[in-house]
Amino acid sequence: MEPLELAEILKKRFPGEVVDIVSHRGQVSVIVKRERILEILENLRDDPTALMNHLMDLCGVDYLGKKENRFEVVYNLYSIPLRHSLRVRALVPEDDPRISSVTSLWRGADWHERETYDLYGIVFEGHPDHRRILLPEDWEGYPLRKDYPLPGPKTEWHGYEEVKEFSKRLRKYDFSGSPGEA
DSSP: OOOOHHHHHHHSSSTTTTEEEEEEEEEEEEEEEHHHHHHHHHHHHOOOOTTEEEEEEEEEEEOOOOSSSEEEEEEEEEEEETEEEEEEEEEEETTOEEEOOTTTTTTTTHHHHHHHHHHHHHHHETTTSOOSSSSSSTOSSSSSSSSTTTOSSSOTTTTTHHHHHHHHHHHGGSSSSSOOOO
């Protein structure tokens, strides 16, 4: 089945939830409201005409300056048995950046959701291990938001000097072939 056909079927099943269908260069995106994202994605996974059994990727997007729904969570889905794909984009407002976790549908969403939280500040409700994955727990801000300062935070992260010292101690285990400093 063609992705555009899948999108139209989804629009009929969830008429109040599908905001738009966008086709660009052979790729189809279905833009949906966030409130029923778990139900929409479960339908795509379990429906025999869709069988979207593989979550290829999940990521965040920041549209700074957009009046409402500044953020999106993007789900790239693929059906291994039927060999078709579909992109689902869920709208997330700036004043309440949260959406349901899909780890109950695809266990592989775990780290993708943590990364999106870590870098964009979008909270995934119901996530089994909702903590930062790339940055230290005490890091302030979300670096992939477009309003994050380019040179970084005004104050240097307090753990920076500690990490530099730890790095120096680990140099004795350098495997590059040159003798490390002890």
